[in-house]
Amino acid sequence: TVSIPDDAVAGTEDTVHLVIHSRNYPDDYQHPDSGMIYENVVDTAVLIAHAEAIPGILLRPDHEDSVAAGNTIRYEMEVLNNGNGPDTPSIRIQRMTQTAWGQSVWDKSDTIQPQTDTLTDSNGDGESDVGHLGIPPAVNVDTFFFDVTPPRLTPAGDIDTTFLVATSVLDPTVYDTARIITHVLSPVVVDISIWPSQTKVIQPGETASYELYITNSGEQTDTIDCADFVVNDLGWEGVLTDADGNPFTDHDNNGQVDVGGVSILDTVMINLDVTPSPELGEIVGQFDTTVQEQRYVWIQTGFASDTIVRDSALITTIMEPEFDIHNYPNPFTDRTTFAYTIPRGGLVTLRIYNRAGEHIRTLLLDEELQYGGIFRIEWDGLTEDGKEPSPGIYVYALEWRERKEDDSYATFKKRIVKKALLQP
Numbered sequence: 001t002v003s004i005p006d007d008a009v010a011g012t013e014d015t016v017h018l019v020i021h022s023r024n025y026p027d028d029y030q031h032p033d034s035g036m037i038y039e040n041v042v043d044t045a046v047l048i049a050h051a052e053a054i055p056g057i058l059l060r061p062d063h064e065d066s067v068a069a070g071n072t073i074r075y076e077m078e079v080l081n082n083g084n085g086p087d088t089p090s091i092r093i094q095r096m097t098q099t100a101w102g103q104s105v106w107d108k109s110d111t112i113q114p115q116t117d118t119l120t121d122s123n124g125d126g127e128s129d130v131g132h133l134g135i136p137p138a139v140n141v142d143t144f145f146f147d148v149t150p151p152r153l154t155p156a157g158d159i160d161t162t163f164l165v166a167t168s169v170l171d172p173t174v175y176d177t178a179r180i181i182t183h184v185l186s187p188v189v190v191d192i193s194i195w196p197s198q199t200k201v202i203q204p205g206e207t208a209s210y211e212l213y214i215t216n217s218g219e220q221t222d223t224i225d226c227a228d229f230v231v232n233d234l235g236w237e238g239v240l241t242d243a244d245g246n247p248f249t250d251h252d253n254n255g256q257v258d259v260g261g262v263s264i265l266d267t268v269m270i271n272l273d274v275t276p277s278p279e280l281g282e283i284v285g286q287f288d289t290t291v292q293e294q295r296y297v298w299i300q301t302g303f304a305s306d307t308i309v310r311d312s313a314l315i316t317t318i319m320e321p322e323f324d325i326h327n328y329p330n331p332f333t334d335r336t337t338f339a340y341t342i343p344r345g346g347l348v349t350l351r352i353y354n355r356a357g358e359h360i361r362t363l364l365l366d367e368e369l370q371y372g373g374i375f376r377i378e379w380d381g382l383t384e385d386g387k388e389p390s391p392g393i394y395v396y397a398l399e400w401r402e403r404k405e406d407d408s409y410a411t412f413k414k415r416i417v418k419k420a421l422l423q424p
Helices: none
Strands: 013-021 043-049 055-059 063-068 072-079 089-093 102-107 141-148 159-167 175-185 192-195 198-202 208-216 223-232 238-241 257-260 264-276 292-300 310-319 323-327 337-342 346-352 359-362 368-370 373-379 392-402 413-422
Touching: 055 159, 089 102, 089 223, 102 337, 141 159, 141 175, 159 310, 175 359, 192 292, 192 310, 198 208, 208 223, 208 257, 223 238, 238 392, 257 264, 264 292, 264 310, 323 392, 323 413, 337 346, 337 392
Parallel strands: 063 175, 198 310
Antiparallel strands: 013 043, 055 072, 072 141, 089 159, 102 141, 159 175, 192 208, 208 264, 223 257, 223 292, 238 264, 292 310, 323 337, 337 373, 346 359, 346 368, 346 392, 392 413
């Protein structure tokens, strides 16, 4: 009988030699009659005993805890190999109740959300596992995380029961389970805001810079997505950056750039730079008559689609052109177009005079109210009474009286005088 100790390691063996001696010929002996010499009569048998693998898996502990709907609770689990040889326990999630809840297992080496390292199939058997576990004095224990996330709209009081199953790779009938019970609390308040809405006036060639603030007034830290949407796309450039001027990135890997984690009751600053098209404000060639751009800078929570909370700030950028006028073509034969700019609203008049200083045509009503911008108006080459003037040089004068904040008008007019040549 060969007895193997309880602490024998799987795969080790013991060799036993059994030896048999003859009782009739225990020693060398010479027969008296024949004279034959009989040597010691012996036989042997070799017995080899192997220690078989006896798997043993322990998964612990059981957990019971609570989490608010839409949040994630993390349970730390431990797998122990208490068999007599190395093992690679696989980990499986066995849902019992809430199949729509988010559940996942993560390698403990990654402790900062969002997670990127899930348990992998290290031995190629098609099952996720915790990796190789030896026996003492080697490491025979490993830990991992189990995350549970009830959907945002889960009613308070709902319960999920899930079993985690750790199975020996040596023998699938050897396994252990841990029960995880999760209760749902009342939903966490989510409240984010971006402020303030702003309007800025800039000159040609300038960039409007805005400081915006994002506040998390909710009950949990959130990674807030951020972007801008142009209401009237004029081709102006808009650049969003953080307070240090760095472009935003996708911190939570949800396909949207974001401002990163914003803690409870915390406020972070972001920047928006808006630059009009380089040619805007010029009144030669083809020009853009629109000098006001509006865009929304919007934010939303980084949760799933059923939990999105949004807010936005309206940003209005006004490019204030210089007071100027120009006509084209010049010289002209029968008609010409005047392009003119006024920085702000006011009373505008455009008159045409002959070389003798006589008024021949008013293209805009005397002191017509117009708001700031870039405008065009055509002259058909006729006088006020519909006659064709003689070819020659004509003078045109643009006058503007600015409208004040109290709806009154400036006392003095600004005036620009230029010449146009009418050819036969």
